[in-house]
Amino acid sequence: xxxxxxxxxxxxxxxxxxxxxxxxxxxxxxxxxxxxxxxxxxxxxxxxxxxxxxxxxxxxxxxxxxxxxxxxxxxxxxxxxxxxxxxxxxxxxxxxxxxxxxxxxxxxxxxxxxxxxxxxxxxxxxxxxxxxxxxxxxxxxxxxxxxxxxxxxxxxxxxxxxxxxxxxxxxxxxxxxxxxxxxxxxxxxxxxxx
Amino acid sequence: xxxxxxxxxxxxxxxxxxxxxxxxxxxxxxxxxxxxxxxxxxxxxxxxxxxxxxxxxxxxxxxxxxxxxxxxxxxxxxxxxxxxxxxxxxxxxxxxxxxxxxxxxxxxxxxxxxxxxxxxxxx
Numbered sequence: 001x002x003x004x005x006x007x008x009x010x011x012x013x014x015x016x017x018x019x020x021x022x023x024x025x026x027x028x029x030x031x032x033x034x035x036x037x038x039x040x041x042x043x044x045x046x047x048x049x050x051x052x053x054x055x056x057x058x059x060x061x062x063x064x065x066x067x068x069x070x071x072x073x074x075x076x077x078x079x080x081x082x083x084x085x086x087x088x089x090x091x092x093x094x095x096x097x098x099x100x101x102x103x104x105x106x107x108x109x110x111x112x113x114x115x116x117x118x119x120x121x122x123x124x125x126x127x128x129x130x131x132x133x134x135x136x137x138x139x140x141x142x143x144x145x146x147x148x149x150x151x152x153x154x155x156x157x158x159x160x161x162x163x164x165x166x167x168x169x170x171x172x173x174x175x176x177x178x179x180x181x182x183x184x185x186x187x188x189x190x191x192x193x194x
Numbered sequence: 195x196x197x198x199x200x201x202x203x204x205x206x207x208x209x210x211x212x213x214x215x216x217x218x219x220x221x222x223x224x225x226x227x228x229x230x231x232x233x234x235x236x237x238x239x240x241x242x243x244x245x246x247x248x249x250x251x252x253x254x255x256x257x258x259x260x261x262x263x264x265x266x267x268x269x270x271x272x273x274x275x276x277x278x279x280x281x282x283x284x285x286x287x288x289x290x291x292x293x294x295x296x297x298x299x300x301x302x303x304x305x306x307x308x309x310x311x312x313x314x315x316x317x
Contacts, residue, residue, distance in 0.1 A: 009264070019232065027228035035224060036213030043214060053220050060224045064231040124209035131206075147207045178203055 012077040013070070020067040031060060034078070037149060038085045044144050045089040047133050055088045075158075082151065082159045086141060093137055131181040139174030146171050 007015065007029040015033075018026035038059055042052035062084050063077075070077075132140050141160060145151045146167075153171075157164045201207075262271070 006261075006264075019228070020235070022232060024229065024232070027225060027232070031221060031224050031228070035216050035221065039216055039220070040212075040214035053217070057220065057223055057227065061227045061231070064228045067231075068235050124206045128203075128206040128210045147203070148211050175201075175203055178206075182203070182206060 016067050016070055016077055034081055041085060041144060041149060042089055044132055046092055051092055058088055059085045079155050079158055086159050127182060131178050134181060135174055135177055139170050142167055142170035143174035
């Protein structure tokens with residue numbers, strides 16, 4: 001049995017300590033464990049594959065750097081990493097908005113079914129991704145972390161640096177907007193057959 | 195995360211859920227960063243202070259167990275060891291091969307039993 005397959009059961013914090021002590025296999029396992037999820041999240045937030053890769057790489061770089069100085073005060077490695085990724089995405093989105101005329105920034109009220117009816121792809125995943133892209137950033141962030149990445153509300157609150165009630169509010173508003181945006185696609189996507 | 199059965203969006207979430215495929219080039223860059231940072235830290239870092247926790251995640255016994263194949267394998271070894279100790283102390287029992295010849299039988303149980311059981315005095 002190759003040694004590195006045994007690392008799949010090792011907790012995140014133990015892997016991080018192994019990495020800090022010079023274990024290369026621990027870095028591979030950490031990357032295998034985290035990179036797909038943070039890349040997926042960054043893609044959904046930034047709608048740009050190249051930028052998403054930059055963010056994911058930067059987030060992992062920060063993890064490598066903090067490893068020897070990690071203070072074990074009860075925070076999960078994953079929560080810390082989600083927070084780093086979320087902040088990096090927010091920074092990039094803010095930079096995009098700088099210098100963009102206000103008229104070009106989509107208003108939340110513009111989430112008409114017509115926005116989604118322009119989608120070419122018929123499958124549900126593509127429809128959801130397009131609908132998510134039309135959400136305001138904070139609603140999109142809350143919905144993605146909750147319903148696609150599976151984080152619990154208290155953890156999302158830490159990642160987004162807001163209260164749990166605020167997370168619930170953002171999630172509820174985001175889902176209402178998604179429901180509206182996707183309403184026009186339900187028949188086309190065969191949803192009513194479920 | 196429990197699925198919300200009556201949520202009309204759940205079908206869409208289910209379809210979209212799942213980790214993104216990671217391009218090989220990105221994984222290579224991330225691991226190259228890990229190597230570079232690690233090399234720099236090994237050159238400059240002070241000795242690592244081991245955590246005082248009695249259940250150290252990277253303690254010697256934890257890694258010992260992992261090398262042997264996990265806690266299940268170690269439990270099996272411990273059980274086999276204890277069985278051997280018990281057999282050594284137990285009263286002899288009547289067994290089929292009382293003629294003191296012991297066949298090496300393919301089945302594992304019989305093989306190990308043949309090694310630890312002594313022939314009866316009548317044999």
